[in-house]
Amino acid sequence: xxxxxxxxxxxxxxxxxxxxxxxxxxxxxxxxxxxxxxxxxxxxxxxxxxxxxxxxxxxxxxxxxxxxxxxxxxxxxxxxxxxxxxxxxxxxxxxxxxxxxxxxxxxxxxxxxxxxxxxxxxxxxxxxxxxxxxxxxxxxxxxxxxxxxxxxxxxxxxxxxxxxxxxxxxxxxxxxxxxxxxxxxxxxxxxxxxxxxxxxxxxxxxxxxxxxxxxxxxxxxxxxxxxxxxxxxxxxxxxxxxxxxxxxxxxxxxxxxxxxxxxxxxxxxxxxxxxxxxxxxxxxxxxxxxxxxxxxxxxxxxxxxxxxxxxxxxxxxxxxxxxxxxxxxxxxxxxxxxxxxxxxxxxxxxxxxxxxxxxxxxxxxxxxxx
Numbered sequence: 496x497x498x499x500x501x502x503x504x505x506x507x508x509x510x511x512x513x514x515x516x517x518x519x520x521x522x523x524x525x526x527x528x529x530x531x532x533x534x535x536x537x538x539x540x541x542x543x544x545x546x547x548x549x550x551x552x553x554x555x556x557x558x559x560x561x562x563x564x565x566x567x568x569x570x571x572x573x574x575x576x577x578x579x580x581x582x583x584x585x586x587x588x589x590x591x592x593x594x595x596x597x598x599x600x601x602x603x604x605x606x607x608x609x610x611x612x613x614x615x616x617x618x619x620x621x622x623x624x625x626x627x628x629x630x631x632x633x634x635x636x637x638x639x640x641x642x643x644x645x646x647x648x649x650x651x652x653x654x655x656x657x658x659x660x661x662x663x664x665x666x667x668x669x670x671x672x673x674x675x676x677x678x679x680x681x682x683x684x685x686x687x688x689x690x691x692x693x694x695x696x697x698x699x700x701x702x703x704x705x706x707x708x709x710x711x712x713x714x715x716x717x718x719x720x721x722x723x724x725x726x727x728x729x730x731x732x733x734x735x736x737x738x739x740x741x742x743x744x745x746x747x748x749x750x751x752x753x754x755x756x757x758x759x760x761x762x763x764x765x766x767x768x769x770x771x772x773x774x775x776x777x778x779x780x781x782x783x784x785x786x787x788x789x790x791x792x793x794x795x796x797x798x799x800x801x802x803x804x805x806x807x808x809x810x811x812x813x814x815x816x817x818x819x820x821x822x823x824x825x826x827x828x829x830x831x832x833x834x835x836x837x838x839x840x841x842x843x844x845x846x847x848x849x850x851x852x853x854x855x856x857x858x859x860x861x862x863x864x865x
Contacts, residue, residue, distance in 0.1 A: 496564055496582070499532045500649075501545040502676055503557035506538040510676040514558040517575040518678060522651070526583045528624040530560075530649045535676060597749060600761065604745040612765035613642040615746050619727055619763045620648040626726040626756070627763070628653050630718075631679060632664070633796055634785050635731025635766050635774055637671055641783050642765075644675045653680040653721045657713040658689070659798035667786040674784055682717040689713065699800060706801060706816050713798070722753045727761040733774070734767050736795070736812060771811060 502518075503511035521527045536545025536557055549555060552571045560572040562582055572578040607615045616639060619627045628651045629639050643650040654668055672679050692700070692712055701709045722728060728750070734742050750762040766774065771794075778785055788796055792804030794811040805814045 496562060497531050498529060498578075498582070499534055499548075499561040499563075500530050501534050501536050501548055501554075501557055501559050501561070503536045503545065504538065504676050508539075509673050511557055514676070515678055517558045520575060521579075522625065524579065526579060527649055527651075528626055529583050530624070532647045533649055534647060535644075600747060600749045603747040607746045608768075610746070612638075612769065613645065615763060615765040616642050616729060617646045617648065619729060619747075619761075620646055620650055623726045623761075624649040625651040627651070628721065628725045628728045630654075630721075630728055630730050631668070631671070633731060634778060634789065635733065637783055637785065638774060638777060639729055639731055639765060640671060640675055640677065641781060644677070650677075651680070651725075652677050653682055655714050655717050655721075656681040656683050657798050658684065659713065659800060661786075661788060661796070661799045661802075663787045664796065667784065670784045680721070682721050684713045684717055688716070701801065701816075702818060705819060719753055722750075722755055722760055724756055725760070726755050726757060727763060729763040729765060731766055732764045733769055733771070735770055 500517075502514040505511060518527070521530065534545045534548060535543060536549055537543035538546075540546065545557070548561065549557075549559070552559075552561065552569075554571060554573060556573065558575065560575070560578045562570045562572065562578070564570075570582075572581070603618075607618060610618075620643060629643060630636060631640060631652050631654045640652060668679060668681070671677070689712060692709065696704075732744055734744060744764050744767050746764055746767050748762050748764070750760040753760055755761075769777075777783070786793070786796055793802060793814060794805055795815050796802055797815055801816055803814045803817060805811060
């Protein structure tokens with residue numbers, strides 16, 4: 496049995512509210528992995544795949560679902576509740592498989608090493624569907640959201656809302672939600688923990704005793720919660736982002752710092768082999784939205800108090816926690832990068848000859864366009 500969900504994008508570019516509600520219902524009941532394919536019906540584009548399917552099956556409202564049985568017979572459901580009752584609660588497929596051994600992880604890493612990022616992401620989505628979450632916050636992450644939407648496979652997206660993000664970042668999140676018609680789960684930190692930190696140390700203690708405690712509360716704990724419901728996650732990490740901590744990441748690896756719903760958690764880094772230039776070329780060539788702060792010299796963007804624009808010649812991570820020793824500029828989300836064999840590399844200074852990313856504004860200055 497193959498189940499296709501047709502979602503609508505409204506003429507004004509916004510996502511269909513009923514479609515989002517149907518998706519949330521399926522996820523709440525643990526049935527989202529049973530959806531094999533998601534197709535978009537764009538009201539502004541009569542030739543979009545979903546609009547074509549609507550005409551073929553005489554359906555004018557979204558969402559609707561097309562179920563193809565093994566014998567080729569097609570059944571159309573215009574009610575998500577009817578779909579659940581008739582088809583998704585009867586029997587069902589086995590749970591999504593999980594990589595359980597390091598040998599399987601290593602084999603997958605070798606097999607995927609030279610594959611294009613979209614193929615790496617498609618491999619993960621075919622295996623885990625929405626049980627694979629895309630961690631979204633920056634330019635690389637929206638590239639993954641864009642690629643995932645192109646696969647037509649179910650996927651999920653989450654974002655860590657620390658409470659200290661730039662206004663531009665919040666607007667960027669909403670732009671991506673509307674552009675791709677996806678639900679983005681915003682995860683907030685534990686309120687009592689934040690209140691206790693602020694009460695005892697104030698709002699800017701990280702300038703005095705380091706960022707680890709604040710990041711642990713505002714970012715690492717919410718991430719741990721998010722990953723606890725997943726089988727795998729995908730990040731926008733690139734090896735050239737931080738030679739000290741990211742130079743050895745694989746495109747597929749075991750997450751040594753966090754656990755998933757089944758215990759062992761798989762981590763995908765589809766853009767590991769890309770450079771900053773490749774990433775931005777793809778963004779511009781595919782008309783992918785990006786954070787407005789990139790136009791003002793920001794490259795790596797985190798919380799507002801801990802992020803600044805970079806100066807000409809600086810490495811792209813120089814704008815993060817700039818008051819601290821430069822080999823310690825990780826917040827804990829990718830703690831596995833500096834465990835075991837990576838620890839020695841993490842103690843070495845950044846390689847001054849490593850590729851350096853330029854901001855959107857720097858590119859325009861260099862080209863005489865600003």
